[in-house]
Amino acid sequence: MSKGSKKTETVANGDAVAVPDDVGRSVLVVGSDAAGLTAALDLADAGARVTLVEEAPFLGGAFKRHARFPGSGMPAFCRATEVIHRATRHPRIDVMAGTSVSRLRKSDGGFDAAFRTEATRVTDACNECGACVEVCPIKPYDVFNEGLTLRTAIDWPSTPAHETRPNIERETPACTETCPVHIDIRRYVGLVVEGKFAKALAVVRADNPLPAICGRVCPHPCESACNRGHQDEPVAIDAIKRFVADYEASLRRDGKLEWPPAPKRTRKERVAVVGAGPAGLTVAHDLALMGIGSTIFEAAPVPGGMLWLGIPEYRLPRDIIQDEVDYIANMGVEIHYDTPVGPDLTLDDLRKKGFKAIFLGVGAHSGLKLKVPGEDDFEGFMDAIVLLRKINLGDAEKPGNKVIVIGGGNSAIDAARTALRVGCDEVHIVYRRSRREMPANEWEIDAAIEEGVQISYLAAPVRILGEAGKVVGMECVRMELGKLDASGRRRPVPVEGTEFVIEADIIVPAISQRPDIDFLGDDHGLDISRWDSFEIDTRTGQTNVPDVFAGGDDVTGPATVIEAIAAGHLAAKGIAKYLTD
């Protein structure tokens, strides 16, 4: 890789020893595509000392994959070979392939940079004989060739432009890479094949404290990334996770398994966690593992936040939530229900009670306005979040007979399927675009249709109709893809004269949600975005107020459980560091 690196020397503890320049000044070039290679060569030719950093194991990026450059008589790779060869051998260019810039900061008129270089698992002793490639039994897709063929686990494309050694690839699989909390999926799935369910669950728990919940409601981006999907269909990773989690729960239910002992508390500080949603629960869980005690303050009478209040029971049974919350409570975490932080329990009160740090994981529970005439005028108009919360807290009385849900996300589908279950006769979903654009999970949409929900695609609300103060229906207009315009686009436009009325006594907008931060009062001093979410340092979860951290929907807006868990992990680390410093 970096032949004769004079710029840096890595020592065992990761610190670098600065070596003075012999020639010119030093320049970092990030990226080795056409522009980066050219810049590096021009700089080095002019006397500067260049460090050329490339994330991929080999230089050249898209530049060297071309068959022909437009406008060049030469075949592209002949050109690329020459340019890459020159960059690699240039005495003033330090090539760092397989390296990412982990930190880059201005300082003293220059820059401080930190790098991480992936292991190639092949040393300088390699004589490029190629014997390893001959014997390797592993056949992954050849990424360099856009997956059109297979290669071996030894990444060493046979193009001429390779001036680097072979690279034995043991990096993260696509599923783990994609998972927001990076569960070692390959490992736990392998353990399931061997029948080692407890070990498999331990692997899951190492990164995800809510396995049974996620096994049910995670949108599992890992499955979308799964390489098996190229063959036929992705591995049902989420269902396997659910299986191991349920398996352990069943053992515990049958009295065959005890709770694990609570981790020892090694630190005297306590942390206040506001909100018992997935982000807050994860923070408490992680802190407990680090020996730091915490107390969760939850406004609702139940745990889980949106998991309980927003997700219907037919998707996520309450005993499952309770079981995983109990698991965390058994780690020594205190949970106070019906204890909203607000005027009666301010952040300052928490500080006075001795909490050394506060985590805000209050979610996003405030429905957005529809912005059509009549939405504030009639009884029978209620946001999906309000409807779901009412029913999920046990009020199973049907709100009306005919229901219209407006929107295409998961909460629209949840509201519609829930309405059917409490006995509503007719449930309509009105969505302005076509099914292709519907953001709800595909399988949820299918289930809703199977259960009898009627969906009107390409229809948009015009006004809410009411009589005697009550909703009686909604006027909609058909949308259609407009004519092909001069730029070749078609976009949905309302079709004049296609207005129609859907009768309803309940109208449920499910557009989106945003955080409700009124509970903080006016003088909280926290930076708030224009979407009413908390501004944080994305590396630590810390807000602008040093002892206050935040994460989950109240930072990102409505997102997934697994993303909230990831935010919880991040904040827990940030809090632990804050308490130590």
Added chain:
Amino acid sequence: MKKPKFITEFEDIPAPRAKMPELPLDERKLNFTEVELGLAREAALAEASRCLSCRRCIGCGLCLAECDPDAIVYDMEASSSKATFDAVVAAPGAEPYNPAANPALGYSESANIVTTLELERMLNPTGPYGGLPIRPGDGTFPSRVAFVQCVGSRDEGIGAAFCSSSCCTQALEQAASLGDALGTVSVTFFHREMRPLGRRGEELLRYAEENDDIDFVFAGVTGASGVDCEGPVIVKYDTGDGDREREFDLVVLSVGQRAPGSTRRLARSIGGKQNKFGYVATTPLAPTATGEDANPVAGTVARPMDVGGAVAAGSAAASQVLNGLDGAVESDPSGAESGVESGAESGDGSPVDDGPAVVALCKYGLTTAGLDVSRVSHAIGESSGAPWVITFPTACVTPTVRELGRLADERRASRLLIVGCYPETHSGFWRAKAAARIDRPLAVEIIGGGDGADAESVARAAGEWLAGGSPERCTDDARVVENRTLVVGAGVSGLSAAAELARRGVPVTLVEAGTELAPRLRGAAIADPDAAEALAALVERVEAEPAIEIATGSTVASVERTAHGFESVLTGSSGETRVTHGALVLAAEATDYDASAIKGASPDSVITQRELTERLRGGAADLSSVVMIQCVGSRTPEHPYCSRNCCAEALANLHRILGENPETEVTVLHKGIRVWGFDEEMFSDAIDAGVRFVRVADTPAISDGASPEVTAVDAETGDAIRLAPDLVVLSTGVVAAEENAAVAGALGVDVDGDGFLRAADEAVAPVRSRCDGSGPCERQCEGVFICGSAAWPASIEDCVTQAQAAAGKASLHIFTKGPR
């Protein structure tokens, strides 16, 4: 990434995905019982065994056992390091759009629906199929290929209301390559306006339009699907009169560019900003810098562009860093030696002894040079009697290099001859490879198949070398050159180049035929007020710069090469001036097409786009209707090229009119709206604002008189159009400046038929001039650089980028030679 279905290695793991058991439908009413029931133990085990373990290294140890030098270390850990730098150039490249995000395009479903990136690999001789474009589904040759343009570009719905700028040219290049590789293949482009970029792009489009096997369909593609690996792929499209379908063997999705995900962090670290599409924000007059500190950024991270654009941006960014460094530029010969593998040095590769030689023919290199490999091979065998003449598909791929090393060793060869490679660029590569493989000294020579070479002349050169001779190489004697650069033309390119050179410490003589600096661009042509202000500041800076001598109202009367560079004679009002200089930048900006003949008798109601820009500075007059006519003097038989900026200028002006008076009726008569990059948004906004765009077959006619009437024929409907607007605006194109060609001709620099200068290589050497072949040697153009619309109609961003790149290269030329 998608699986080619004819690869069978995975068939040992069949088993379909487990189906989640569910509560029956009739049991779901009036209760909240869980619907999904979970997998049973056996089902979970079976499902888990479907995992491929992702086929990465499992540490089996087989390679370790085979590795002779014990070079494999399984538990090698990633390492971290730190360093400090004086400057950072951000050039992280672009990411392709992933078409799997739009399921309607069927990319994830069908192996025979591929991206342009996949086709690029297929067409590459070092690619997966040895350069043969086959259907990944069943390995057969396609006879009907469709290209779907604008996949992930020009699409507001996915936050990409920009044109990716490079895809049309790339797809056209691929269509031509498909024809070369397959002989007969019919190609259909589903496009939303072909927008080829640059000279090669336009040549390719013309080639495609004249080719009966290639056709173009203006349509929105609504979907694509392939039922199985063996069957056809159906493309569904809409030409404006309903949905249609057509069958193809292979469908290629022209995927757009995206700024990489790392841009945000990188931009922040260097004090830069992002634009709304996630690209690093730059300004027209500083297109390769971002933020208050003007930190250099290069390439596709700032805007979508092609390889030539990225290379120019790389040079421009590098030059700026060197501006900021004190005394970094020094004439260290080691840099020159290692950086530029000169032909002169490879020429002295005379045989070490007269031991046996191994002769390797690169089939790919010879074929692309238009030579028949078997004839070359035969001729070399005949003429030299060389014992080992071996043909390789591609000589420089790793396995071949390994094989050559083995052969040379086995036969105790002392000489290696590569035929069909590029001596100017690849001698360093081969010498380094030979040194790495063989312990003994091995003389290496490369004989190329350059322009005009035939099998016999290549064989003759090979024979001479094998017989102990040394092939003729041109040499460049000028070792120390004058520290001055002559810049021809003081438009935005010339001014940028002069300013850049002065900052690099190179004195400049800036010669401009007009009477003032930026004659064309100072006033009207820059519609954007911020850019106009920046240009005014640039003019001031150049005027105030002591290192720049300005010669306005002057032209280059003669130029010739001397021992220390060039000597030029400038003539102007004050007589003749003699200038000696070490480098030359040809930057005279293209001039406006003269439309006075078309304007006829109504100069007030028929004006040019540039005059409108000027007029709009004083506010839009109360116009009730405006007709804009595009491609006046462009894309005509007389001037077949696109002038690059007229559509964007027209769109900017019509928005300005509508901004003040939304009621104005604007009609644009065009031959296809061509705007690139972020200018696309002006186009879609104009459509949304109700501007009428009518494609016309021929240039519209304008009647004489005080209130002109415009007549044209709608190209789609064939209907006659008759319009009587308040104002007719002619979007006039540009014609090449004569000053460049005059100088170029004297030095043997290649000028095309339209008077634009040719680059040495539009992709990888976009600002180096190309030799016209009149002189004896390839190096006759050394020290001559070109930029901006001297080379081809260019946007302001491209002009400035190329000017800075040319300035950087000119400085480098002077400093590596050694300034006198």
